[in-house]
Amino acid sequence: MTDRCLSHPLTKNLTLHVLTLVLLSLVMGLPACSRLPAIQYSADKVLHGSLNGHPIEHVVILAVDGLEQESLVKYLIHSPPRKPGGLHEFLGVHVDGRELRLTKGIAVLTPTTVFPSYTYPAWTSMFTGVFPGSHGITGNNLFFRDREVARYFTEFHIDAAKVQLEKDFFSDDINPRVNTMYEYVGQGGGQSLVVHHMLTRGSGTGARNADLDTLLSYEQNHSEAVDDNALWDAVKALRDFNGGAKEGTDLELPAVMTIYFAGLDHAEHLSPGNPEKARLEYLKHIDDLIAKFIGGDPGIVKNHHQIPGDDITTGDPIQWRGLRNEPVMQRTLFLLVSDHGHTPIIWDKVLGMEDLKVVFEELTDISGRAYHLEIPVFYEETGWSLIRSLLGIFSDGTISGDSNIVATLNGGSLGFHVKPEGGQWKDDPDQGDIVPMLKHVLLTLHQNEQGPEAVLYKHDNRYVFIPYHYNGTSIQLLSPVDLDESPLNHDQYPLAVRRVTGLAARLPEDPVSAPDIILLADREKGLSYFNKQDWRVLEKLDVTTHRHFHSDHGHLRASDSLVPIIFVRGEQEGNEDLAAICEASIVDVTPTILDILGLLPSFHTALQDRPDEVKGHSLKPAIERILTKAPQRHMKTSVHRRSRSPSLDNKLIRAASKHVSFGKNGAMNSLRGLAMDVACSDPLRA
Numbered sequence: 001m002t003d004r005c006l007s008h009p010l011t012k013n014l015t016l017h018v019l020t021l022v023l024l025s026l027v028m029g030l031p032a033c034s035r036l037p038a039i040q041y042s043a044d045k046v047l048h049g050s051l052n053g054h055p056i057e058h059v060v061i062l063a064v065d066g067l068e069q070e071s072l073v074k075y076l077i078h079s080p081p082r083k084p085g086g087l088h089e090f091l092g093v094h095v096d097g098r099e100l101r102l103t104k105g106i107a108v109l110t111p112t113t114v115f116p117s118y119t120y121p122a123w124t125s126m127f128t129g130v131f132p133g134s135h136g137i138t139g140n141n142l143f144f145r146d147r148e149v150a151r152y153f154t155e156f157h158i159d160a161a162k163v164q165l166e167k168d169f170f171s172d173d174i175n176p177r178v179n180t181m182y183e184y185v186g187q188g189g190g191q192s193l194v195v196h197h198m199l200t201r202g203s204g205t206g207a208r209n210a211d212l213d214t215l216l217s218y219e220q221n222h223s224e225a226v227d228d229n230a231l232w233d234a235v236k237a238l239r240d241f242n243g244g245a246k247e248g249t250d251l252e253l254p255a256v257m258t259i260y261f262a263g264l265d266h267a268e269h270l271s272p273g274n275p276e277k278a279r280l281e282y283l284k285h286i287d288d289l290i291a292k293f294i295g296g297d298p299g300i301v302k303n304h305h306q307i308p309g310d311d312i313t314t315g316d317p318i319q320w321r322g323l324r325n326e327p328v329m330q331r332t333l334f335l336l337v338s339d340h341g342h343t344p345i346i347w348d349k350v351l352g353m354e355d356l357k358v359v360f361e362e363l364t365d366i367s368g369r370a371y372h373l374e375i376p377v378f379y380e381e382t383g384w385s386l387i388r389s390l391l392g393i394f395s396d397g398t399i400s401g402d403s404n405i406v407a408t409l410n411g412g413s414l415g416f417h418v419k420p421e422g423g424q425w426k427d428d429p430d431q432g433d434i435v436p437m438l439k440h441v442l443l444t445l446h447q448n449e450q451g452p453e454a455v456l457y458k459h460d461n462r463y464v465f466i467p468y469h470y471n472g473t474s475i476q477l478l479s480p481v482d483l484d485e486s487p488l489n490h491d492q493y494p495l496a497v498r499r500v501t502g503l504a505a506r507l508p509e510d511p512v513s514a515p516d517i518i519l520l521a522d523r524e525k526g527l528s529y530f531n532k533q534d535w536r537v538l539e540k541l542d543v544t545t546h547r548h549f550h551s552d553h554g555h556l557r558a559s560d561s562l563v564p565i566i567f568v569r570g571e572q573e574g575n576e577d578l579a580a581i582c583e584a585s586i587v588d589v590t591p592t593i594l595d596i597l598g599l600l601p602s603f604h605t606a607l608q609d610r611p612d613e614v615k616g617h618s619l620k621p622a623i624e625r626i627l628t629k630a631p632q633r634h635m636k637t638s639v640h641r642r643s644r645s646p647s648l649d650n651k652l653i654r655a656a657s658k659h660v661s662f663g664k665n666g667a668m669n670s671l672r673g674l675a676m677d678v679a680c681s682d683p684l685r686a
Contacts, residue, residue, distance in 0.1 A: 038240035039191055039205045041252040047190045049597035051333065051569060051620065052627040058253040058332040059593050063197060064286060065119060066265025066553070068341030069111060069562040071276065073100055073684045075283045085295025085324050086287045091336070091566060092574035100684040102566070103574035105336070106626050109680050110583040111565040113340050115499035116410040116554040119265070120153050120198065122339035122586060124174060127181045127199050129590030129603060129616040131502025133461070136175045136511030138503060139410040139554075141531055143374075143417045144173070145425050145512040149397040150406060154531045156378040158393060163198055164215055171201035175511055179606050181256065181590045182206075188599045190255030193241065195234045197260035206254065208233050216305045217312065223263030224285050225303040225312055231289045232302040234259045235320045251326045255597065259293070261286060265342075275344055275551035296322025323570075330571040333596060337589060338563040342551040343412070346526035350549070351414070351450055353531055356407050363440045369421065371437070374403035378531065405437075408515055409529040412555025414452075415515025416441075428459075429516055438466075438517060439475045445519075446470045450527060452519035454488060454556075461505045463518070493556040495585065498613070500556070502587070505614045520555060528552045565589065567623060579626045582680040587616035595620040 049056040077095050081088035092104030114125045114132055116139050124137040132138045140153040151173065152159045163170045174180070182192040182202030192203040196214070200207035210218075210229070217225040234257075242251055267282045292300060299317035306313060323329050353375060360371040399406060404419035418429040418437060434457065445451050455466040457480065465486035467478040483489060488496040504514045521527040530549065553560040565584060594600045595618035607615050 038237065039193070039254070040243055041241050041254075042191065045189055045191050045255070047185070047188060047255045047597045047599070049599075051596050052624045054569065054571065055331050056333050056569075056596050057255070058328065059256045059335065059597065060253065060332060061256070061258040061335045061337065062290060063123070063258055063260045064264055064336070064338050064564075065260070065262045066279075066340060066342060067283075067286075067338035067564060068279070068559060069564050069684075070559075071279045071283070071341070072564050075280050075287075076100055079280070079284070079287075082284065082287050083291035083295065085293070085322060086291035087283075090290060090294055090334075091568060092572070092578075094577055101577040102580075102684075103577055104572045105566040105568045106578055106581065106623055107684060108565040108581045108584045109682060109684065110494060111563055112495045112499065112561050112583075112585050113338075113563050114585070114587065115496070115503050115556055115561075116413040117340040117556070117560040118410045118554045119339055120170075123197070123199055125502075126337065126339070126586040126589045128174070128178050129181070129587060129594075130178055130607065130610065131499070131505065131587055131614050133503050133506040133514055134175065134510055134610060134614055135178045136513050137173065138513040138515070139408050139413075139415065141408045141410055142513050143399070143406040143408055143415075143515075145417060147511075148399055148425050150374060150376065150399050150408075151397055152376050152531055157376060157531065159397070161215075162393070164210055168201070170198050174199075174201060177507075177509060179603075181593060184590075184594055184599050184602050184606075185255050185597070187602060188255075188597070190597070193234075193237050193254045193257040195237060195257070195259045196230045196262065197258050206237075208237050213302070213304050217303055218262065218266065221266065222303070222312060223267040223282070225263075226266070227261045227263040227285065227289055228301070228303055230259060230261055231293060232300050232316070232318065234293065235300055235318050239318065251321075251323065251328055253323075253328050253332060256593070261289065265340075275342055279342070292320065292322070294322055295324050296320050328570075332570040333593075334568040334570065335589065335593070336564055336566040336568070337586065339586070340553040341558075341560050341562060342553050343523050343555060343557060343559045344526060345523075345528040345549060345552045347549060349450070349526055350528050350530050350552075351409075351445075351521075352529075353407065353409065359441055359444050360405060362444070363437065367436060367440075369436075370404075372400070372402045372404050374399045374406045376531070409531050410554040411528050411530065411552040412521045412523065412557070412560055414519040414521070414529040416517040416519075418516045426512075434516065435477065439477065441519075442468060442470065442475045446475075449525070451522060453522040453524075454486075454520040456500065456518040456520075458504050458514055458516050458518075463500050463504050488556060492558060494558050494561050495583070496556045498585070499561075502614055505611070507609065523555060523557055528554075567592075567619075569627075580680050580682065580684070581619060581622045581626070584619055584622075585616065588619050589616065591616045592619040592623075594618075 046057050076087060076091070076093050077098065077100050087093070090104065091102050094101045094103055113122045118140045120140045121132040121137045124135050125131055128135045136144065141151070143150045153163055154160055180199065180202045182194065182200070185192050186202050186204070191206060193206040193208065194200045194203045195208045196210045200209070214226055214229040217229070238251070238253070241254060242249070264279065264282050264286060267278055297320050300320050301314040302316045303312045303314055323332070357373055357375060360373045364371045406417040408415040408417070416437070418433050419425050420427050420429045420433050438455070442451070442455070451470065455468065456463040457466050463483060464480040465483055465488060466480055469476040469478065483497045483500055488500070506512070506514070521529055528549070530552065555561070563586065565586065591600060591603050594603050600618060
């Protein structure tokens with residue numbers, strides 16, 4: 001494995017990246033917000049939901065990318081209130097030492113994302129109400145085995161631009177047998193506005209994608225400008241929705257509105273110092289933006305680039321009176337939510353695609369079997385790489401015909417998709433395909449001090465944990481272990497069993513995109529997996545040109561996995577502390593919102609063939625118990641761990657083929673959590 005510290009430093013050419021976006025926008029057209037007419041308020045498209053007897057007609061989702069639960073709690077405890085309408089006032093923050101209670105918001109104490117804890121699978125799960133195995137988006141980097149199509153929604157690949165600029169590029173990859181929240185709302189007669197979020201299916205003319213100015217700001221690491229433009233587009237969309245929002249008329253909202261703030265995730269990835277400090281500092285900006293949206297502002301401005309690559313200028317101010325004093329506030333439920341957290345990593349230890357290429361070339365030489373790793377085309381720092389990348393505009397993502405290994409690198413998790421020898425991609429690999437490859441990969445990683453934290457193997461619709469022994473010269477695979485008896489069933493990996501099972505579980509007609517093998521990066525060593533081909537470690541002094549990651553996500557660990565899920569009823573007075581929901585997943589968000597809006601039957605009907613364990617559950621009963629101050633119900637879970645004994649490699653597949661039950665007595669039921677009807681009196685703690 002090549003030592004990146006010895007590679008030659010190069011000079012980053014930002015112009016190539018900017019030119020890529022400009023050319024793409026010309027080829028594909030500007031984002032949908034420039035092409036679609038604005039939707040306007042219609043009185044006959046108002047949904048009439050309720051929460052604890054109070055009418056709820058609208059839901060506003062404040063979606064903050066990359067916000068870890070602990071970071072938000074620290075910020076609320078240690079930072080003073082900034083502006084009226086900001087997070088402290090909005091949530092009703094009550095601080096007692098190191099403990100945090102809310103008087104307006106109902107939070108989840110153990111709020112988990114899905115696995116892998118990455119942007120695209122997480123948000124898709126939240127807005128569909130099912131785990132990745134059902135909707136098919138199993139990573140930012142993923143492979144559809146049934147279609148032989150790979151996607152790389154990552155930096156340095158053309159897919160990352162196409163997903164922003166090409167209408168329905170991402171939506172078309174989501175399982176068509178699974179509806180989005182916006183589709184359920186539309187079927188119920190409601191309207192949706194979606195601002196800057198990648199998932200828009202079902203929102204129709206309500207989709208407001210990021211424009212070229214915003215994408216250029218993102219490319220140049222101007223994270224605050226990205227989120228400023230999200231707020232500007234949100235208030236502009238609401239003004240259009242209200243026909244200009246004339247003075248003297250009450251503001252109205254669509255049934256569902258999502259505002260996506262992407263800047264925090266980008267800022268903390270690239271922070272050259274302390275990522276946690278960068279998170280807390282950036283939260284001040286998010287706080288101010290929410291304050292402007294709720295409390296109003298005399299001039300919300302948009303950031304522009306007069307020509308690509310120049311300095312940012314501001315303009316197009318919008319006078320916005322906010323929602324706080326509007327009657328519609330009383331009929332609105334707000335949700336503050338995120339998709340994943342972050343963990344510090346060491347960039348020059350990050351394993352990339354070129355490293356894996358070396359591994360499989362060597363395996364080919366020593367085994368006599370040809371291993372061809374699919375190598376995507378990234379745009380780097382040369383004109384030739386730019387040209388090759390731009391040719392991807394015309395590609396549908398189909399992999400090379402001779403590839404028999406596809407690697408999907410998603411931060412804390414590395415997936416391998418293996419084509420069986422002599423078979424097709426639609427066929428499952430057998431023991432002879434998996435064992436030699438896995439042993440060689442593990443041996444190579446360990447001898448390069450890159451050994452993984454855990455190994456998972458998928459057989460049919462479930463994963464098992466693969467223990468192994470490394471003696472310095474060889475790898476011995478041991479007997480597979482059920483997830484609920486593995487080291488992953490631990491508080492260090494919140495709800496890991498449910499989340500990993502949700503990655504594999506699927507119906508026969510669903511997309512096949514979960515990896516055959518998953519390696520978890522050893523976070524104790526600062527390791528991660530990332531799609532990149534440059535091996536440079538250094539950057540120039542100007543940190544605005546920085547592109548090396550100093551924190552990442554995608555793992556099962558708590559720092560990657562615990563994200564805020566906080567519901568706020570607009571008319572909540574905030575006179576006393578509210579209890580919290582003990583445990584829930586972002587997968588529970590869609591059924592909760594649909595239940596509150598009176599649309600839950602459509603969710604149940606659409607997903608009636610799916611086991612309860614692979615779809616979300618409504619939190620409305622728990623929220624109403626908290627609001628009515630009903631007696632709290634408590635629930636304890638215990639885990640019995642059996643001892644494990646070593647075995648020969650040939651027992652790998654046999655043990656993994658044991659049937660997993662999703663019935664009333666299935667393993668998942670005992671670990672499903674406290675989501676449905678249990679509230680906790682414990683405070684949030686930093």
